[in-house]
Every structure is written in structure tokens, then in C-alpha cells.
Amino acid sequence: MPSKLALVLAAATFASAQNITVANLTTGANCACTELAATYGDLVITSNASTYTAEATDYWDIRADLLPGCIFMPTDADQVAVKILTPPQFPGSNINGGVLLALNNMTTITIAADNSTFDVSPGNRWVDVYEALTPYGLYAIGGRLKTIGVPGLELIGGFHYLINKYGYAMDNVLSYDVVLGNGTQVVVNSTSNPDLFWALKGGANNYGIVTKFTVIALPIPYISTTIQTFNESAVPAFIDATANFAANNPPDIAAGSVISITYNQTTGEIVPSLLGVQEGTESPPSRFANFSAIPSTLALNNVLTPIEWHSQLDPPNQMFRVQFASKTMKPNSTQLYQIYEAWKSALEDVSDVEGLVPTFVMNTMPASAASVAMTNGVGNTWGLDDTQSYIIFQYSTGWANASDDLRMLNWASKMLDYWHLQNQELELASEFVYMGDAGDFQDPFAGFPLENVQKMREIRDVYDPLGTFKRLNWGGFKLGN
Numbered sequence: 001m002p003s004k005l006a007l008v009l010a011a012a013t014f015a016s017a018q019n020i021t022v023a024n025l026t027t028g029a030n031c032a033c034t035e036l037a038a039t040y041g042d043l044v045i046t047s048n049a050s051t052y053t054a055e056a057t058d059y060w061d062i063r064a065d066l067l068p069g070c071i072f073m074p075t076d077a078d079q080v081a082v083k084i085l086t087p088p089q090f091p092g093s094n095i096n097g098g099v100l101l102a103l104n105n106m107t108t109i110t111i112a113a114d115n116s117t118f119d120v121s122p123g124n125r126w127v128d129v130y131e132a133l134t135p136y137g138l139y140a141i142g143g144r145l146k147t148i149g150v151p152g153l154e155l156i157g158g159f160h161y162l163i164n165k166y167g168y169a170m171d172n173v174l175s176y177d178v179v180l181g182n183g184t185q186v187v188v189n190s191t192s193n194p195d196l197f198w199a200l201k202g203g204a205n206n207y208g209i210v211t212k213f214t215v216i217a218l219p220i221p222y223i224s225t226t227i228q229t230f231n232e233s234a235v236p237a238f239i240d241a242t243a244n245f246a247a248n249n250p251p252d253i254a255a256g257s258v259i260s261i262t263y264n265q266t267t268g269e270i271v272p273s274l275l276g277v278q279e280g281t282e283s284p285p286s287r288f289a290n291f292s293a294i295p296s297t298l299a300l301n302n303v304l305t306p307i308e309w310h311s312q313l314d315p316p317n318q319m320f321r322v323q324f325a326s327k328t329m330k331p332n333s334t335q336l337y338q339i340y341e342a343w344k345s346a347l348e349d350v351s352d353v354e355g356l357v358p359t360f361v362m363n364t365m366p367a368s369a370a371s372v373a374m375t376n377g378v379g380n381t382w383g384l385d386d387t388q389s390y391i392i393f394q395y396s397t398g399w400a401n402a403s404d405d406l407r408m409l410n411w412a413s414k415m416l417d418y419w420h421l422q423n424q425e426l427e428l429a430s431e432f433v434y435m436g437d438a439g440d441f442q443d444p445f446a447g448f449p450l451e452n453v454q455k456m457r458e459i460r461d462v463y464d465p466l467g468t469f470k471r472l473n474w475g476g477f478k479l480g481n
């Protein structure tokens, strides 16, 4: 994950404004960079600056390391608006030759006087938010690990531990300040531009650049946490506990997890692990009793402040080349075990891939997580109902060399397609694909209700009639025409 927030801008809009051939990206980018540097001086970093490489490679996925023409680091919304050229690119990605807009300088966090909400600028990571809230006994629905950026989660959905009671991160946003494609700044909430308010809740980077989020602050000073690891022999019981947890996690107790099974290429070891969090101070957290009953190699229970918990969960930047790929299904432990077994066998097919770091992740989606959007008068673009729980099974794979990129993509996509088809036949499949767990070859919007996607496109065409974010944003998940 980036320790900063980065948006990627191409220079084509600038180029066309200057009557330069749009196809000539380098010329356009050079013009844009020269103009930006003339106006903003040190806020523009070019390739000869000592900080250029650090900024251009500040990503968790090495595949995102590219060479932007320059990096513009505005300090406020006016600078974003005045110099908006074209919009963001692929999640966490970069751009060769274009203008990278990095919002790391926008790091304000302001807690409301009554402690019920906070305003957060897009350059913050969730750990910054938890750090600001903890002294006030407050918490928020954001990233589960330390370094995840605020804007991604707020715009694509957001899985936190406590979603079964408080909904997804996007459901906790009360207002967005947005710079539109024509440079206009708008406030977006339930009374001001309400159609866009709905569309931003899952609509990702298709509408504008958000320069401020107003988010619900939750009075949760302490959380009960558990870290558990197991031997490979525990996998069947572990998967059974996962399916049970997904299906039986009602909102009377707020609780959630990070559940994964990792394979160590060097030792051949398989390690199932649980990071569990429950609201309050009951320790060990009772919602994870099914996991606690399995003989473990480690069981560490604690009552912590949110910042104490999150600050220890620190995935490094520039880990390796990383690919997520996922599908969603009803919680059925027999089928889930088969999917796991197939993943484990398929590791043999890629055992010669250098630096292989494969993880089988199971993200639980309790039915009640959808209740918040169903009852808050706003809704969200996912359109889920709150009668069915799901599990996202995700292949998270790291590797070392670019020459293996295509091979690893095919490896994951073939398995996904096969098991999704099997799940369809067993009536276990959901077409929902969470953007945060999706591979770049997947289309999360295809899993949204069709009428929602149609409405999202109509709203996009109203707020971005020139198609700035549609045409000139070269990556990320696009709504299509």
C-alpha cells in the first residue's frame, strides 16, 4: 500500500488545451509539468529531483513503479481544482510520462466539537486517522492494516473489522468535497448533489477528485483483539470456523477479521491465521470462540486502543509484484475447502516462480453489513440486501519478476473461472466482486445490479459531461459507456 495517496494524471487535457496533438503525451506532459513548475515551484517534482524516485515508487505493488513526467503535490483543494488536468489512473498505480498528482501534502484531520464526526483530507492513511481519534476514545470504519489510504476505501467500499454492525467504510461517509473534471468544487452529501453522493459510495474514481471526507466517529475507546495461528492439520476446522463466522455474525456484537492461509515457498509450510477484533473489552473476544477451540500454535488475546492494534499491522511498501483476484460465494465450508485444496495443488504449477508468496484469503461479508445502507436513507451502489452472508475467496499472490506477470495472471484467472462456475452450478455463487480484492483483469462493476450501473453512468455524464475521468484516466475500474 502506498504510504501516501497518489492520483495519476495524464497530460492529454492540457495538451489539447494547448492545441497539441493529444496522442503526443510526452509533449503534453512536458508542457503541463513546465506550467505547473512555473506556478507551484517546489510542489512539482521532476525526474532530476532527489525525492523523485521515492515518490514515484511509494507503492506496495512493485508493478506500479513507473516514470511519471513530473509529480505534482498540491497542498489544498484550490490547487487541485486549478490545475486539474485529467483524473486518476489505476488503484495505487503510476503513469509513464504523465503527471502524477500525489496528495500527500493534504493531511488535515479535524474532529468535530461534539466528537460525532471528523473531516479527513485524502493524503492520510487510516493509521493517521486512528492515531488522531484514539485520544478522544473514538474509532472509525476504515482499513484493517496500517498503511491503507483513506480515499481508496471510502470510494470503493471498505472492509473494516466492525462492518457487521457499522456497515462498510463508504456507508460512514457523511459528506465529500469533490473537484469535478471541469475544475468546479462541489460539496456532496444527502442534501447537496444527493445523486452524486450515492454514486460516490462504490463509484471509485469515475466522478472527481475528493479533497475532503466527513466521516462518522464512533465512541469506541477499546477493542478486544485476538491473533491466532495454526498448523496445516487445522485447515479443515479453520475453514469450517470461517464459514460459521461468516454466517453467524449478527450485529449485536461488532466483530470482524482478517482470515488467511499462507504458503511458505522455502519451507513448504502452510499457516492458517486469524486476526480478530471485537468491540469492547470482553477478552478473549467471544465471537471467535470457534477459532479459539482449534488447537493453535499461537493465541494472543489483548484489550487495546485502536491505534495500539493498527500500528502493529504494517505491510511494507514495495513488497513484491502483487496480484489480488477474487470471487464471492455463500459460506459453505465443504466447497470452500475444495477451493482451498485446489489452490494448494495449483501451487505446484508455479513452484518455479521466483519469490512466490501465495496467500489464500477469506474475507467475510456478514449479511448485516448491508443493513446500514438499507436503512440510512442513502444506500450505496452495491445494492446488496441484508438476508445473505457471503465469503470472498481471494488469491493474493506475490512474485519477483516481470517476466512472470502474465503467467501469474493466467494462473489465478483460470482457477477463479473454474471455481466460480462450480459455485454457480451449486447455487453458491454471487456475481459480486469487491474492487479492493479484484484483479486488474476483473470487472467489479459487472457484479453490481445492472440498474445501478446504468444510474451511475447517467450521474457521471451529468457531473463529467466532457468525460474527463472516463476518457483520460487510463486505469482503475471504469464504468464504461
Ligand SMILES: Cc1cc2nc3c(=O)[nH]c(=O)nc-3n(C[C@H](O)[C@H](O)[C@H](O)COP(=O)(O)OP(=O)(O)OC[C@H]3O[C@@H](n4cnc5c(N)ncnc54)[C@H](O)[C@@H]3O)c2cc1C
Binding pocket: 001, 002, 004, 005, 006, 007, 008, 060, 088, 089, 090, 091, 092, 093, 103, 122, 142, 143, 144, 145, 147, 148, 149, 150, 151, 152, 153, 155, 156, 157, 158, 159, 160, 204, 205, 208, 209, 210, 211, 315, 435, 436, 437, 476, 477
Ligand atoms: C496490504 C493491503 C491491505 C488491504 N486491506 C484492506 C482492508 O482492510 N479493507 C479493504 O477494504 N481493502 C483493503 N485492501 C484493498 C484496498 O481497498 C485497495 O488497495 C484500495 O485501493 C486502497 O486505497 P488507497 O487510498 O490506499 O489507494 P490508492 O490505490 O491510492 O487509491 C485507490 C483508488 O482511488 C483513487 N483515488 C485515490 N484518491 C482519490 C481521491 N482523492 N479522489 C478520487 N479518487 C481517488 C485512485 O486513483 C485509485 O483508483 C488492502 C490492500 C492491501 C495491499
